[in-house]
Each structure stands twice: as structure tokens, then as C-alpha cells.
Amino acid sequence: MALDGYDITLACYDSSETDSAIYSDSAESDEMDCPDVPAAMRCQCNMHEGIKLEMWRHSSGMKSVVNIVIALKRMKPMKPKSSKFGKAEALNFFRDSVIQERRMNRIAASTPSYTKQSKVLQCNVCDQFKKNLVQSGGSAQLMAVTLRDGNNQYKVQFSLSTYASPTPNPNASQPVCLAISSSNFYLACTMVGSSPHLTLKEITGTLNTIKVGDSNDNLLFFKKETGMANNTFESVKYPGWFISTAYEDYEPVEMCQMTSTASGRITNFTLEKKQVIQS
Template sequence: MSAFHLSDALDSPTEVDEEEFETRCLSLTHCDMQDVHDKTFRLEDGLDLVVTHNPMSLQCVVNLMLAVNRLKKSLPRCGKGLSDDELCCVILDSLVEDSIVKTSENFTVGEKRSTFQRFGSVNLCTLCDTSKKDVICVSEEMKLQAITLKGGHCERKVNFRLSKYIDTCQSEGQPVVLSITNNLHISCSMKDGRPVLNLEECSEAKLQTINKDDDMDRFLFYRTDKGLSHITFESVKYRGWFISTCEGEEQPVEMCEADATRRLTSFKLN
């Protein structure tokens, strides 16, 4: 406490009131509970602020004095003879918004939690990697592969349904869900300590709104445009892991880290 003065948190008070203002701050910090009750502050002629608090913390004192300081600056500019409604507006405009985030080890109380809301129309597309291999689906195994298709075999390409989402907490990329059918979607889950890519069934209704708390963010990927025809899909649930293909032919589409060797993480949408 000795190294911190509450007056440091305030906008500069007028020269006339500076000494009195600092004295009030310090006395409020060190007074006992009996001294705190029914504390009166003279804001302006005919207007007193009476504070009863139980208990009073350091942050409460800071917020209170910030509000008082703003009121002392606002009222002289407004002049005397304010109506009750006008006076109420001045006081409300001077209130201090209090936002507290408490942390305990790895747990955060009051942390914003992302909610993803689907919006807009569904885009139909096919995917090929930077070596021009197309993504197909091996129906027997229900696995995705990347293969260079020769002429006459274009029908083997997977027609993806790309659905866009709004992320309420961040804008690092465009959140999307990649679907093969209305109920079959790409997902990313943990298996044996490693994120793996799956084709997973889920109803469209459950994917309209996605919350991280219910594990449904495994269906979400951040689409990021890296330049001309270079688009990456990063797992929302496991950041740093991307949908990728192998440099070889007819290899499965899998998840990999950004710096993985012999893996291609950039795609072109057709």
C-alpha cells in the first residue's frame, strides 16, 4: 500500500482540490469499518454524496473516487440550476464500468467463452492441394484421400458443403464447417494423444450454434487465406493443427502441425 496512491488512478484533479483529494483517498484506504459508514462527500453546493459500504475494498475505493472526480469536473461545466432529470443524466454519464477477471492457477472466472453462430448460405466447392491432387472419399473406409485424377474421373472429387460461422470472441480467421452431406462432416478429435481427422455424423440442427464447452467445436476450422489459391484450415479445438495432404499419391487426408515435413496444408477451392 505504501508504494501506491489511489490518486494515481484518477484523472488530474484541479490544483485547488489536489491536496484534499489525495487526503480523502488515503484516509478511505486506511480507515476501519466504523469510519467508512455514512461517509459524506461535498460535490457541489446543494449536492452531497453519502456512501455506506460494507465492506470496502481497495478497488471499490478506486472506482468510487474515479466517479467522484468525474462528477466534480462535470457539474461545474453544466452550471447551476439543473433539473432532477438533467442531474441524473450527468451522474449516470460519470459512472465507472467495473470489469473484473479473477484467476486461480489455470482456471479463469469471467473468461469470455466463444460461441459460433452459423450465418449466410452454404457454398459448394471441391478441394485440391498445392500439388494439384484432388480430395476424394474412399466410400468403403469412409476416409478422405488426395489423388491426382486423370481425365474422365472428375466425378470422384468430393463436393464439400462449406458453412460459415460468426465467432463472438475473435477474428483470427473465418470459422467454417466442411460437410460431405447434410449429416456427414469433417471433425478433429484427440486419439492416443494426437489430433486426428474424422468423417463424423451429426445433425444440421446441432450445428446451427456451436459452443466450445460442449465439445462441438471439433467440427470447426479456421479458414485463412494465405494468398492466391492458398487456403488453410486450422482446427478450432486444437490450435496449430491443420488439415493436410501428403506429397505422395493416394494417401489419407490427415491433421498435422504447421511445420510438419512432407505435408501440404494449403488448398485451392474450385
Template structure:
């Protein structure tokens, strides 16, 4: 790479960027970027390269060897590549939920209907219980999770277990979220859950209101909540936010010490 008079051009292959360099009558090195640069980063790299050229102690006058110019440009290419790798690593960071504690809770909706397990159908139903039938209501094994770096502004992540091996899960089927009771034999699989993994279907965001009422939003399908019907002895199901025909607020009481 040699000068032709006091003028030469640098062009980065594979792009439309081109920088013309020339010397003014005072011997100062000047530049002009021709056409349209593809990004501000390319412009910044050219400016850095120009500054290094101006501050070079090994060059004589305005002359640079091919090796010197190649080193200057490659330094910036490596720097840009490294910055991109760092940014990509930050963007691809995946949230991981880690279980911290487990407690038992009673749960009923705002009309005092309790959750009852119908074993034959393996489903939950909301029923009004009285007197001697109160023992039919389920107790939730509520396992709390934390996600490092998360402030839980959308709710506290929890898994909802019933009995020994059954856990509530939520997944999409067509255009509707489906609430299911799944058997989980391997409890270790629930200790650490990736937000991008399939096990996130077992997580719900528990959000408490000022009226001692709680909602459970699916972590897998945001905008869908555990709900009950207004009628008695109907299945506990998922509903979308704002569905006026379903009840999404529940009263939960800690019974771990009882």
C-alpha cells in the same frame, strides 16, 4: 471501538493489513499502514475509508462511533466484492460461433490432387483425377461462422460437410490430432457452437494466402492442419505446423452457382 488518546488502529481480519490512525497537533487525521498489505486494492480501500472519515459530517472532532466505522469499512468491502464479480464475469466469457451461410467448393492440393471419399473406410484420400474420373472428387459444403467480438485474425471459422450428413472433425488422441468423418443427423447442433464445447471439433479456421491458396487449422487443436501426403492415393490427415512431409495448402473453388 474507541480511541485511546489520539491513537487507534484498524485491522482487517483474515489479512496482514493494519492501518494506524492518529491525530497530529493540528487536529489532522493521519494514517500509517503497518506490515505488508496483500494487494494494492486493500491499500486503496483503506485510503478510501480514511478519506470518508476525514469528510464525515456526522463525526465530532476525531471521534467515530462503532456503527459509523463499521459502515465505512463495509461499504468498501461490498464495492470490492462487486468489482471482483464483474471481472470474473468478463474473464469467463465464452466465445460462441454462429453459422451464417453455406456454399459448395471443389478442393485440391497444390499438386492438383483432389479429395475423394472412400465410402468403405469412411475416409478421404487425395488422388490425381483425369478425364472421366473427375466426378469422384468431393464437393465440400463449407458452412461459414461468425463469433461476436472476434476479428477473425486467425482465420474464418468453417465447418466442412461432405454429402448429406458427413462432416470433418478433429480431436486429439494421445499426442496426435486425428481427422475423422462423422455422421451428424441433428443439423441444429451445428448452428451455434461454443468454443468450450465438444462440438468445436467440427470447426476449422480457414485462412487464405495471397497466392489463392487456403489452409484449414483445427479450432479444437490449434497448430494442427488438414493435410495431404506427397504420394498419390493417401489419406487426408492432420499434421502439425511446419511438417515438411505434408501438404497443407489447398486451392478451393466456389461451385455454388455452377
């Protein structure tokens, strides 16, 4: 059996037989206690009663010798249970004597959470073609409508709260929540049937911290500026799904998977009449 450049054979001998020690007990000695013999020397050591260890030295450095000595120092007292002492018994002997068992405790992964920042922005939201988001008849559905002058009272005002992401975001996007000002309703990306849909969700408590996996993680969106003051809003809970509007008026504001205009949906929005109401 090979161990750090040494071939080791263990065999049974009479317990009255005494052999020379392999290594000096002195901490200051760098030399082996074996007699001066040629390079292919053989050292013998009485480890324990009934066991004799024979070592044939290979061309190896002092580090290998030290490793062997350390291993020998750690060996536990052991007697063979039978006169047969083969390779399997030798392997078990070294495993039980040298290998130290170490218990590893699994550390539970912490749940990522988003923390609300102090800045809150009040604004109107309209799509790339200037259709405004309005709420029809107090329903839980938003629509996109082109409003004429004098109908600004129908525009929905939003309170946009920013959140700190638990991990750096390579897409340079900002986690936000969009609430209808002076209300408890928030935009939420909710699974309805087999696909996510945009709904208005009423929240009665505070949202200072939103943890991934809790009941309110569908309120978070990644807001990303796309140039020319345009922004996209991607669901944090359902990556790849974006808030979007149709090209026609009076169509519901919904979620879609594609960001290109070829999808038949508009995903670019501008924020108008912005005003910081909390900082």
C-alpha cells in the same frame, strides 16, 4: 498514526472533560472551528465518551482536512474495553468506523459461441499439387488422389458453411465447417491417442450455433487465404494443427502441426467449382 497529512493520537480522558469541535457543522463553512493559532496548531475533539482525539496540522491542503472530517462523521460510537488504548486499538477503531465493507459478486464468464452465417458454398477441394480429396469405398477416411480426366465423379463435393467468430480474429481467418454434400458427415479434428486426427463425423442435428467446449467444437476450422487462391484450414479446437495431405497419391488426409513444405505434408488447398447454394 498518519492519516492524510495528519498525525493522530487517541488517548483515554475523563468523560467529563469537554473540548472544542474540530469542524463546523455548517455546510457553508470552509473554516475550522479551532481557535486562531500558529501553523503547527493542535486541535482537540471529544469524539465519544472516554476518547480524546488530538491532531497536529501539517502543511496540507483543504482536501486533506475535508477527508478527515468525512472520516470523523462516519465513526461509530465506541468505548475502550480497557484503560490501555494503543496503536493496534486505534487502527481497529478506524478500520471498523471508516472502512466500509462491500460485497463483490463474481460474474461467470460466458462460453464463447460461433454462429452460422447464411452463406453456404459448395465446392471441390484439392491440394496445392492438384490432388483431389476423395472418399474411398464409403469409409470414414478421406484420401488425396490425382484424378485423370473423366474421373471427376470421384471428387468429393463439400458444403462449406461460414461462422461468425465470438471475438475479432487478428489473423483475418474465417471459421468454417466442411461437410460432404448431400450427407450428414463433417470433417472433424478429433483427439486419437496422443495427437489430433482428421475424421468424418456424422451429425444428425442442426449446427446453427457451436459453443466452445461442446461435443461439436471439433468441426470448426479457421480458413485463411494465403495468396494465389490458396487456403489453410487450422483446427479451432486444437490450434496449430492443420488439414494436410502427403506428397504421394492415395495417402490419407490428416492433421499436421507444421505449415512448411519441409514437414513432408501439404497444407495449402484451393477451392474449385465454387457455387453458392444458400445465402
